[in-house]
Amino acid sequence: MPTRVLIADDQAMVRAGFRLILEGEPDIEVVGEAADGDQAVRLARELRPDVTLMDIRMPGVDGLRATELLAGAGVPDPLHVVMVTTFGLDENVHAALRAGACGFLLKDAGPNLLIEAVHAAAHGEALVSPAITTRLLAHFTRGGSAHATEPANPLTPRELDVVKAVARGETNDEICRSLVVSLPTVKTHIGAVKRKLSARNRTEIAIWAWESGLIR
Amino acid sequence: MPTRVLIADDQAMVRAGFRLILEGEPDIEVVGEAADGDQAVRLARELRPDVTLMDIRMPGVDGLRATELLAGAGVPDPLHVVMVTTFGLDENVHAALRAGACGFLLKDAGPNLLIEAVHAAAHGEALVSPAITTRLLAHFTRGGSAHATEPANPLTPRELDVVKAVARGETNDEICRSLVVSLPTVKTHIGAVKRKLSARNRTEIAIWAWESGLIR
DNA sequence: CGCCGTCTCGTACCCAGGTACGAACTCTCG
DNA sequence: CGAGAGTTCGTACCTGGGTACGAGACGGCG
Numbered sequence: 001m002p003t004r005v006l007i008a009d010d011q012a013m014v015r016a017g018f019r020l021i022l023e024g025e026p027d028i029e030v031v032g033e034a035a036d037g038d039q040a041v042r043l044a045r046e047l048r049p050d051v052t053l054m055d056i057r058m059p060g061v062d063g064l065r066a067t068e069l070l071a072g073a074g075v076p077d078p079l080h081v082v083m084v085t086t087f088g089l090d091e092n093v094h095a096a097l098r099a100g101a102c103g104f105l106l107k108d109a110g111p112n113l114l115i116e117a118v119h120a121a122a123h124g125e126a127l128v129s130p131a132i133t134t135r136l137l138a139h140f141t142r143g144g145s146a147h148a149t150e151p152a153n154p155l156t157p158r159e160l161d162v163v164k165a166v167a168r169g170e171t172n173d174e175i176c177r178s179l180v181v182s183l184p185t186v187k188t189h190i191g192a193v194k195r196k197l198s199a200r201n202r203t204e205i206a207i208w209a210w211e212s213g214l215i216r
Numbered sequence: 217m218p219t220r221v222l223i224a225d226d227q228a229m230v231r232a233g234f235r236l237i238l239e240g241e242p243d244i245e246v247v248g249e250a251a252d253g254d255q256a257v258r259l260a261r262e263l264r265p266d267v268t269l270m271d272i273r274m275p276g277v278d279g280l281r282a283t284e285l286l287a288g289a290g291v292p293d294p295l296h297v298v299m300v301t302t303f304g305l306d307e308n309v310h311a312a313l314r315a316g317a318c319g320f321l322l323k324d325a326g327p328n329l330l331i332e333a334v335h336a337a338a339h340g341e342a343l344v345s346p347a348i349t350t351r352l353l354a355h356f357t358r359g360g361s362a363h364a365t366e367p368a369n370p371l372t373p374r375e376l377d378v379v380k381a382v383a384r385g386e387t388n389d390e391i392c393r394s395l396v397v398s399l400p401t402v403k404t405h406i407g408a409v410k411r412k413l414s415a416r417n418r419t420e421i422a423i424w425a426w427e428s429g430l431i432r
Numbered sequence: 433c434g435c436c437g438t439c440t441c442g443t444a445c446c447c448a449g450g451t452a453c454g455a456a457c458t459c460t461c462g
Numbered sequence: 463c464g465a466g467a468g469t470t471c472g473t474a475c476c477t478g479g480g481t482a483c484g485a486g487a488c489g490g491c492g
Contacts, residue, residue, distance in 0.1 A: 011323050013323045018233070020240075021236060107227055156467085156469085158469065158470095169416065169419045169420035172449065181471085182470075183473060184470085187449080188469085201385065202419055203422050210426045308434095372437085386478090397441085398441055401441060404439085404440080406480080417479080418480090
């Protein structure tokens with residue numbers, strides 16, 4: 001009996017590409033496609049796929065949230081979600097694994113890795129892109145301290161304001177004027193954001209904002 | 217006699233997806249794949265494809281530059297290049313058409329549109345994604361005015377290396393190690409880049425890299 | 433050949449950015 | 463009401479980023 005796969009990605013051509021890649025395998029069957037997180041959750045409940053390929057970045061409910069929803073009250077059997085994304089920022093990886101994903105692939109990983117990941121996920125095993133694996137290991141060996149305490153992505157509204165300003169290239173001085181607060185306040189917020197995103201400087205905050213679609 | 221197609225995209229999985237989509241058509245034959253602009257130019261000269269699918273964003277020589285090179289001294293017969301990209305930034309469209317492309321597709325356009333575009337390009341006709349067509353028309357009707365883009369950015373190769381590193385969030389210290397130069401050198405290059413891009417800090421350099429598609 | 437651009441490195445200085453505390457105020461919620 | 467989260471501000475300190483010089487080495491080109 002073949003592995004039944006659900007594909008969730010907002011780009012129709014990416015879905016078609018995945019489908020064609022996977023249907024080249026005899027023991028894999030694509031049972032559905034979803035264009036956003038909402039659809040993904042509904043179809044996953046309805047179709048009960050063995051594995052769900054989930055793009056992180058989708059309009060409306062994104063892949064992370066959708067995975068959390070599924071993990072929460074959706075399906076009784078263990079989740080087999082493989083995250084697929086174009087970018088491998090650390091925060092995304094952590095959030096994805098916390099949300100219950102059992103794989104994390106970059107889209108430039110090659111078709112074979114995709115197939116391998118589906119097979120691995122079907123057996124409840126995890127497969128992560130080599131490039132990301134390297135960074136994960138670096139995190140562990142460096143003693144990734146702050147992660148255990150921090151929940152997923154709860155940036156407060158004010159912190160989001162600061163992130164957007166940073167992602168526009170504003171200096172701390174400009175931010176404190178445009179948000180009408182004092183300079184220490186801006187620094188406090190930025191410090192909090194850096195901890196939550198495990199960013200090492202403001203440039204990585206800006207990169208995160210662009211990658212996550214907060215700015216475009 | 218089938219239409220011979222060359223695929224140029226840095227992501228292996230995207231190439232595989234395109235190939236599978238196109239090979240489903242009886243009158244289309246994929247004759248080669250290129251992972252960057254250099255390869256694309258060389259293969260196009262060697263294989264003489266009827267149509268080249270070209271991703272705009274590729275490491276090293278990007279799709280725009282590669283198209284220009286081909287238009288310049290490459291092939292005598294008219295160019296049949298279809299640009300493919302995930303984003304439909306206006307300046308990209310203009311630059312692509314200026315460079316000699318005869319089509320412009322968004323990756324979320326659907327497989328059928330891809331096939332249609334290849335067929336159209338084979339006959340020298342142009343096919344542009346509906347969404348982009350709308351924006352182009354808007355430009356014309358509005359009287360295509362304000363173009364605040366810098367057409368030529370005289371960034372030297374080395375400066376481009378530095379820009380990419382900055383856009384990855386690296387610190388000066390990390391850059392000087394990854395490029396194997398001294399710290400003053402890195403600072404010199406960054407200073408030059410800042411002047412050329414009229415950026416006020418490294419974050420604005422990173423933003424520029426993202427906006428211009430140098431990084432994704 | 434001399435000129436020019438690029439890449440490289442150095443020294444020195446200044447300041448924005450980042451860290452590490454502490455603390456007050458407001459609001460919500462059990 | 464007490465607890466917690468969010469926002470705000472303060473002080474002090476240190477590092478990294480940015481600026482302003484100058485200068486040698488290399489290669490292409492008129």
